[in-house]
Amino acid sequence: MKIDKKIIKELSDYLDEFNLTELEYTEKDTKIKVSKNNISINNQTNQTLSKEISSNKNLESQNNISGIEVTSPIIGTAYHAPEPGAKKFVEVGKKIKKGDTVMIVEAMKTMNHVPSSSDGIVKQILVADGQPVEFGQTLIILE
Known part of the structure; x- marks a missing residue:
């Protein structure tokens, strides 16, 4: 089976363009799945925010706030x-x-x-x- 690098490159570009972490493409008997682990400054900021949100959720559960x-x-x-x-x-x-x-x-x-x-x-x-x-x-x- 010959792998078409152009399709893989195009799918990889879509990951960045649409801020996705995983993309799957199927054509006839061919199935290509492209994924990435996005580590960037923006993602680190989001991770920090997620930690703050988790902390807030923990505080909510401790205070029984619903x-x-x-x-x-x-x-x-x-x-x-x-x-x-x-x-x-x-x-x-x-x-x-x-x-x-x-x-x-x-x-x-x-x-x-x-x-x-x-x-x-x-x-x-x-x-x-x-x-x-x-x-x-x-x-x-x-x-």
């Missing part, structure tokens, strides 16, 4: 505002209604609005602006 979680419907990059410099969709302490946009998750250059799953007051925002998020990851907590 709330309604609004989660990401897709994998992508979370943004707090519709464009750089614009007013944020939500801030801690803001009262929101079911269906209000709480963030945008960008995936493959498509901006997807994330609606609130219920009425409430924003207790905590768990992701930084521009942070990669996973499917089902908690974005905010409501009271």
Whole structure:
């Protein structure tokens, strides 16, 4: 079997372009899976933020603080505002209604609005602006 390096290079470029860690391509009987372990300054910042979030979650569980979680419907990059410099969709302490946009998750250059799953007051925002998020990851907590 001859390996087409051009396809692998193109898939690798997509990993960087769309900020992905893994990509799978299938054509007829050929299946190519490309993945990477992304270690960069930006990723180190995200790791630090993740540690802070974990610490906050540990504090929450110690204090028995609970709330309604609004989660990401897709994998992508979370943004707090519709464009750089614009007013944020939500801030801690803001009262929101079911269906209000709480963030945008960008995936493959498509901006997807994330609606609130219920009425409430924003207790905590768990992701930084521009942070990669996973499917089902908690974005905010409501009271």
